[in-house]
Amino acid sequence: MSLLAEKTQRPGLEPHSHTAATMVPDASRAERTRSYAVADFPLPTGREEDWRFTPVDRLRALLRDEPTGLRLDQEESLPAGVALGAMSVADWQASGAPAPGDRAAAVAAAHSGGVTVIDIPADVALTEPVKLTLTGADGQLVHGHVLIRAGRFSTATVILTHGGRAAYSQVVTIDAGDGAELTVVSLQEWDDDAIHLGEHDVIVGRDARVKHIAVTLGGGIVRLNTNATYAASGGSFEGFGVYFADAGQHLEHRLFVDHGAPHCRSNVEYKGALQGETARTVWVGDVLIRASAEGTDTYELNRNLILSDGARADSIPNLEIETGEIAGAGHASATGRFDDEQLFYLQARGIPEAEARRLVVRGFFAALVSRIGVPEVIGHLMAAIDEELAGA
Numbered sequence: 572m573s574l575l576a577e578k579t580q581r582p583g584l585e586p587h588s589h590t591a592a593t594m595v596p597d598a599s600r601a602e603r604t605r606s607y608a609v610a611d612f613p614l615p616t617g618r619e620e621d622w623r624f625t626p627v628d629r630l631r632a633l634l635r636d637e638p639t640g641l642r643l644d645q646e647e648s649l650p651a652g653v654a655l656g657a658m659s660v661a662d663w664q665a666s667g668a669p670a671p672g673d674r675a676a677a678v679a680a681a682h683s684g685g686v687t688v689i690d691i692p693a694d695v696a697l698t699e700p701v702k703l704t705l706t707g708a709d710g711q712l713v714h715g716h717v718l719i720r721a722g723r724f725s726t727a728t729v730i731l732t733h734g735g736r737a738a739y740s741q742v743v744t745i746d747a748g749d750g751a752e753l754t755v756v757s758l759q760e761w762d763d764d765a766i767h768l769g770e771h772d773v774i775v776g777r778d779a780r781v782k783h784i785a786v787t788l789g790g791g792i793v794r795l796n797t798n799a800t801y802a803a804s805g806g807s808f809e810g811f812g813v814y815f816a817d818a819g820q821h822l823e824h825r826l827f828v829d830h831g832a833p834h835c836r837s838n839v840e841y842k843g844a845l846q847g848e849t850a851r852t853v854w855v856g857d858v859l860i861r862a863s864a865e866g867t868d869t870y871e872l873n874r875n876l877i878l879s880d881g882a883r884a885d886s887i888p889n890l891e892i893e894t895g896e897i898a899g900a901g902h903a904s905a906t907g908r909f910d911d912e913q914l915f916y917l918q919a920r921g922i923p924e925a926e927a928r929r930l931v932v933r934g935f936f937a938a939l940v941s942r943i944g945v946p947e948v949i950g951h952l953m954a955a956i957d958e959e960l961a962g963a
Contacts, residue, residue: 707737818847
């Protein structure tokens with residue numbers, strides 16, 4: 572029987588509390604359904620654990636088991652040696668890729684019409700990022716699927732950018748070979764009325780290092796599930812996320828790190844800001860350390876900054892441990908309002924209020940943004956945060 576455990580918070584972080592509204596059922600995360608078959612996932616009602624925070628009544632079209640035959644416009648920038656190809660859905664399933672974890676992902680995988688494949692050769696160290704830009708138009712209903720394969724001992728960065736107007740459901744499969752160092756950046760910069768349901772499945776090879784970065788600034792509803800598994804020992808997964816919700820936006824990020832191999836590590840850190848009376852964010856972080864995963868070292872952190880009345884942030888870290896032979900495990904969550912004392916301190920030194928607010932929010936994000944490690948993304952992200960604040 573698994574042990575649901577909470578570890579001591581790291582210094583400097585306020586402990587979070589569990590209430591009846593946030594406690595998860597006493598069941599293992601490993602017991603949830605994963606399947607290629609859409610029929611194995613009933614239509615959600617909003618009462619299910621996986622969907623209880625999500626406005627499912629606005630997602631019915633994306634949850635129907637029907638193809639549309641449409642695709643987003645696609646542009647790519649490929650460094651020398653990187654190949655862009657395609658794979659059938661049947662071949663993707665036969666490869667043993669992780670099966671979808673909810674109905675939206677199962678529908679997307681079944682009806683994508685084929686998988687876009689990015690192949691990074693073994694033993695190469697790319698100096699330029701691979702870029703794939705997907706753009707929607709006219710609010711079309713689209714299903715999509717991308718497979719990123721990083722060969723053994725390769726080093727690469729892949730940037731996926733999503734924008735425009737669409738109702739888009741997507742699966743991204745990320746396979747990092749043994750010894751690979753792979754960074755995947757997913758930018759959600761949709762128009763205000765777009766909808767994006769995504770599942771990113773990350774497979775970490777032996778001694779591989781994967782950094783997954785989710786940046787969500789646009790879209791009316793964005794729900795992104797990121798799942799990480801380990802193919803062998805010695806792997807490392809880092810999951811970083813930044814999101815900024817305005818009035819009317821629902822931005823939801825869910826992570827599941829499944830430690831099934833020994834001597835692997837994971838570190839998850841997400842930060843979000845909310846402004847506007849109906850701004851809503853959800854972060855759920857699940858970590859499972861199986862009995863076979865001795866020597867695991869894991870930590871997850873979520874922090875939210877509320878900038879105005881009426882905004883709401885739900886933050887739920889969960890840690891499930893099946894072995895006592897681990898190096899370390901913990902989690903923390905904190906949600907707080909804008910610090911008026913910091914604002915007063917800056918204004919007392921002659922800094923105008925608008926500029927003072929910008930500096931405080933920039934400081935909140937700065938430590939995490941600097942760890943992204945992709946200069947192009949760092950500059951773009953900070954500029955986008957400034958634009959969000961300017962529109963407040």
